[in-house]
Amino acid sequence: xxxxxxxxxxxxxxxxxxxxxxxxxxxxxxxxxxxxxxxxxxxxxxxxxxxxxxxxxxxxxxxxxxxxxxxxxxxxxxxxxxxxxxxxxxxxxxxxxxxxxxxxxxxxxxxxxxxxxxxxxxxxxxxxxxxxxxxxxxxxxxxxxxxxxxxxxxxxxxxxxxxxxxxxxxxxxxxxxxxxxxxxxxxxxxxxxxxxxxxxxxxxxxxxxxxxxxxxxxxxxxxxxxxxxxxxxxxxxxxxxxxxxxxxxxxxxxxxxxxxxxxxxxxxxxxxxxxxxxxxxxxxxxxxxxxxxxxxxxxxxxxxxxxxxxxxxxxxxxxxxxxxxxxxxxxxxxxxxxxxxxxxxxxxxxxxxxxxxxxxxxxxxxxxxxxxxxxxxxxxxxxxxxxxxxxxxxxxxxxxxxxxxxxxxxxxxxxxxxxxxx
Amino acid sequence: xxxxxxxxxxxxxxxxxxxxxxxxxxxxxxxxxxxxxxxxxxxxxxxxxxxxxxxxxxxxxxxxxxxxxxxxxxxxxxxxxxxxxxxxxxxxxxxxxxxxxxxxxxxxxxxxxxxxxxxxxxxxxxxxxxxxxxxxxxxxxxxxxxxxxxxxxxxxxxxxxxxxxxxxxxxxxxxxxxxxxxxxxxxxxxxxxxxxxxxxxxxxxxxxxxxxxxxxxxxxxxxxxxxxxxxxxxxxxxxxxxxxxxxxxxxxxxxxxxxxxxxxxxxxxxxxxxxxxxxxxxxxxxxxxxxxxxxxxxxxxxxxxxxxxxxxxxxxxxxxxxxxxxxxxxxxxxxxxxxxxxxxxxxxxxxxxxxxxxxxxxxxxxxxxxxxxxxxxxxxxxxxxxxxxxxxxxxxxxxxxxxxxxxxxxxxxxxxxxxxxx
Numbered sequence: 001x002x003x004x005x006x007x008x009x010x011x012x013x014x015x016x017x018x019x020x021x022x023x024x025x026x027x028x029x030x031x032x033x034x035x036x037x038x039x040x041x042x043x044x045x046x047x048x049x050x051x052x053x054x055x056x057x058x059x060x061x062x063x064x065x066x067x068x069x070x071x072x073x074x075x076x077x078x079x080x081x082x083x084x085x086x087x088x089x090x091x092x093x094x095x096x097x098x099x100x101x102x103x104x105x106x107x108x109x110x111x112x113x114x115x116x117x118x119x120x121x122x123x124x125x126x127x128x129x130x131x132x133x134x135x136x137x138x139x140x141x142x143x144x145x146x147x148x149x150x151x152x153x154x155x156x157x158x159x160x161x162x163x164x165x166x167x168x169x170x171x172x173x174x175x176x177x178x179x180x181x182x183x184x185x186x187x188x189x190x191x192x193x194x195x196x197x198x199x200x201x202x203x204x205x206x207x208x209x210x211x212x213x214x215x216x217x218x219x220x221x222x223x224x225x226x227x228x229x230x231x232x233x234x235x236x237x238x239x240x241x242x243x244x245x246x247x248x249x250x251x252x253x254x255x256x257x258x259x260x261x262x263x264x265x266x267x268x269x270x271x272x273x274x275x276x277x278x279x280x281x282x283x284x285x286x287x288x289x290x291x292x293x294x295x296x297x298x299x300x301x302x303x304x305x306x307x308x309x310x311x312x313x314x315x316x317x318x319x320x321x322x323x324x325x326x327x328x329x330x331x332x333x334x335x336x337x338x339x340x341x342x343x344x345x346x347x348x349x350x351x352x353x354x355x356x357x358x359x360x361x362x363x364x365x366x367x368x369x370x371x372x373x374x375x376x377x378x379x380x381x382x383x384x385x386x387x388x389x390x391x392x393x394x395x396x397x398x399x400x401x402x403x404x405x406x407x408x409x410x411x412x413x414x415x416x417x418x419x420x421x422x
Numbered sequence: 423x424x425x426x427x428x429x430x431x432x433x434x435x436x437x438x439x440x441x442x443x444x445x446x447x448x449x450x451x452x453x454x455x456x457x458x459x460x461x462x463x464x465x466x467x468x469x470x471x472x473x474x475x476x477x478x479x480x481x482x483x484x485x486x487x488x489x490x491x492x493x494x495x496x497x498x499x500x501x502x503x504x505x506x507x508x509x510x511x512x513x514x515x516x517x518x519x520x521x522x523x524x525x526x527x528x529x530x531x532x533x534x535x536x537x538x539x540x541x542x543x544x545x546x547x548x549x550x551x552x553x554x555x556x557x558x559x560x561x562x563x564x565x566x567x568x569x570x571x572x573x574x575x576x577x578x579x580x581x582x583x584x585x586x587x588x589x590x591x592x593x594x595x596x597x598x599x600x601x602x603x604x605x606x607x608x609x610x611x612x613x614x615x616x617x618x619x620x621x622x623x624x625x626x627x628x629x630x631x632x633x634x635x636x637x638x639x640x641x642x643x644x645x646x647x648x649x650x651x652x653x654x655x656x657x658x659x660x661x662x663x664x665x666x667x668x669x670x671x672x673x674x675x676x677x678x679x680x681x682x683x684x685x686x687x688x689x690x691x692x693x694x695x696x697x698x699x700x701x702x703x704x705x706x707x708x709x710x711x712x713x714x715x716x717x718x719x720x721x722x723x724x725x726x727x728x729x730x731x732x733x734x735x736x737x738x739x740x741x742x743x744x745x746x747x748x749x750x751x752x753x754x755x756x757x758x759x760x761x762x763x764x765x766x767x768x769x770x771x772x773x774x775x776x777x778x779x780x781x782x783x784x785x786x787x788x789x790x791x792x793x794x795x796x797x798x799x800x801x802x803x804x805x806x807x808x809x810x811x812x813x814x815x816x817x818x819x820x821x822x823x824x825x826x827x828x829x830x831x832x833x834x835x836x837x838x839x840x841x842x843x844x
Contacts, residue, residue: 017600019593046603074593076600083604166823171441171496171725174826178439178498181468182505182844187721205823277718278697295720296699299609303593307728309822389822400731400811401588401627404596422604 007108014114018157027320159312162202173213190277310391346387429530436536440579449742581734584624595635612699642672732813
């Protein structure tokens with residue numbers, strides 16, 4: 001048996017970052033550096049943009065300590081990008097450029113760490129590489145806080161945002177409960193998830209029983225009915241003294257319009273400031289006159305490595321490691337998946353799925369996870385979610401703050417004469 | 423020497439709650455229960471409202487484990503109240519009612535856990551008690567996330583919100599830095615502090631040097647100048663690729679108008695939705711067109727026990743304990759204070775100050791803590807703040823979430839025939 005030639009590896013981060021995408025990077029890099037089939041390991045500076053512009057980071061110039069510290073450092077240490085390659089028909093030149101750069105740097109392995117769009121890109125690179133006579137092994141590394149990739153039980157990044165949202169909801173609910181007699185009665189917490197309600201569902205873990213906060217969750221999957229909602233808010237305030245509402249940024253009316261795009265504009269015709277959180281809070285005040293507070297966590301929720309789920313960190317590392325192991329075995333155009341073996345005690349293993357299956361598909365919250373009244377989660381949903389937020393994985397602290405690492409980011413010397421403008 | 427008669431003690435939480443006000447409750451209760459001069463320990467349900475309505479919680483019916491768990495449980499376990507007693511001249515009946523309830527339940531010690539207003543109430547109760555022939559020992563227990571009480575080096579509650587804000591700023595800044603090349607360039611984070619910029623200042627700890635995020639902090643103490651601000655945002659984006667802005671809810675123009683009250687109203691004449699965070703983000707977009715994100719932490723920041731400062735938890739407990747020790751020694755109408763002995767290594771002790779000194783006064787961020795350009799903190803400010811966020815004090819977890827305690831809250835049997843309506 002002839003040994004495969006040693007090739008270099010390229011890793012890039014794609015799309016919105018998470019608290020654990022660097023843990024996946026750590027899994028890819030540590031595994032690749034131990035592999036005899038992989039020579040140098042490069043990363044794209046600012047994701048795929050770094051590949052197109054031949055702006056590669058030489059990971060060999062980072063210390064083992066730095067690479068290890070990625071496991072406890074949030075966001076994209078190498079830079080990520082919101083940059084979707086167009087279809088091959090529309091812009092073949094982008095794919096050709098990628099292959100050109102990979103060829104110039106003897107890159108035979110392409111690890112792309114992202115969500116649905118990114119899996120599509122990885123698939124196209126694998127196909128075009130072959131057709132241009134430069135076969136490259138492309139493996140996707142799943143990452144999305146939205147938890148909407150199909151075929152995998154969950155997505156690295158989700159467990160930590162879920163934990164952040166559940167913890168924050170439990171804490172803020174205690175605050176509101178303390179104040180409700182003479183002050184705030186309604187608290188609205190806006191969370192991410194434009195198309196799928198997974199993150200909003202995680203807030204449901206905050207209550208130990210349905211009577212506990214959050215009293216109402218507004219999911220993108222459930223069309224918003226204003227009067228029904230307002231009636232439930234009043235009932236909650238009358239029964240419990242207060243009402244905690246968690247709203248997904250993707251909450252929408254039956255006709256598909258986002259609540260946040262309610263058509264209200266300021267004097268200059270600009271779209272109304274603020275998201276769906278303040279909009280819902282105001283709606284409640286106008287109807288019932290209750291004193292309210294609202295919070296919008298935005299980037300705080302997806303970068304909150306300080307309260308990451310240990311299971312999530314372990315899974316993020318594991319999919320990175322598995323991606324390399326699959327690639328060096330010659331398994332091409334796949335994405336590692338998380339396979340659930342048991343709920344409690346929770347057991348999971350790593351599987352994989354062809355990129356062609358997973359690309360551009362979206363997994364929404366299934367109806368059996370949403371309570372019959374549409375405003376909460378079911379026991380089945382709780383059983384699914386609980387293992388994903390379990391365990392803590394605290395970062396080290398220095399002077400009272402998490403000691404996150406920064407890479408040196410030494411550039412690889414350019415080999416191509418041509419420039420590429422993005 | 424004749425021993426002082428044994429009297430019961432009353433404890434109440436007042437005003438906005440914090441991540442560590444229950445740690446102060448724990449300090450008061452554990453110390454009072456060990457004292458031979460104190461009989462029963464009662465708490466007001468929903469703060470002073472519970473005293474006025476004779477709705478007392480019998481703390482003797484709570485287990486020692488529950489009381490201990492208060493140390494790691496955020497918000498007001500006994501209920502707090504935004505209820506300021508009027509001046510004695512305007513509403514003598516409220517004070518008389520308090521004395522009546524205290525007399526009925528043989529209460530000789532009054533511990534009031536709150537901020538500036540609450541210290542004023544405690545003072546008045548001590549004065550009126552004496553003049554009505556029912557002397558009662560009144561000791562204030564300092565609490566405010568705003569850190570604006572005078573005479574104490576810092577206020578329990580502040581260290582934990584400071585840590586939350588500094589950690590969140592550091593994390594979100596890494597997120598923005600990852601995305602800036604192709605997506606979000608400006609991130610605005612709104613924090614609490616309506617009159618004093620202490621909380622906003624804490625965000626300054628996130629950067630290890632002035633070049634690091636947050637690039638701009640907007641303090642209530644520095645009048646907002648729009649053009650100067652916008653120029654600095656542009657410079658930051660051009661120099662660093664992105665700009666992280668932390669804005670205090672109390673940021674204001676030179677004439678005292680809050681930025682959040684910019685006069686914009688919707689079609690119905692209602693004040694514009696959203697706070698100063700989205701308002702600033704929109705201002706930047708209109709001027710420069712940068713893609714932005716914004717977050718408003720609201721109650722999340724002050725209830726975030728999961729990321730509490732260990733120093734803050736210890737100080738919160740210590741002031742509760744000291745309040746009881748002072749009271750049983752017969753020291754009346756005082757508030758324990760935190761006295762800083764050394765910056766690094768940080769050393770502190772407990773002192774005390776007369777309530778008459780501290781009542782209704784406000785401590786703002788001093789000019790020497792604000793950078794000359796008005797947009798950041800000085801080294802002196804960092805030296806002051808760093809010890810206050812130091813150390814972690816993680817709560818226990820169960821099923822992936824903090825295991826916060828709930829009191830039984832058994833009521834004390836009423837003794838008065840009269841009702842009191844608040």
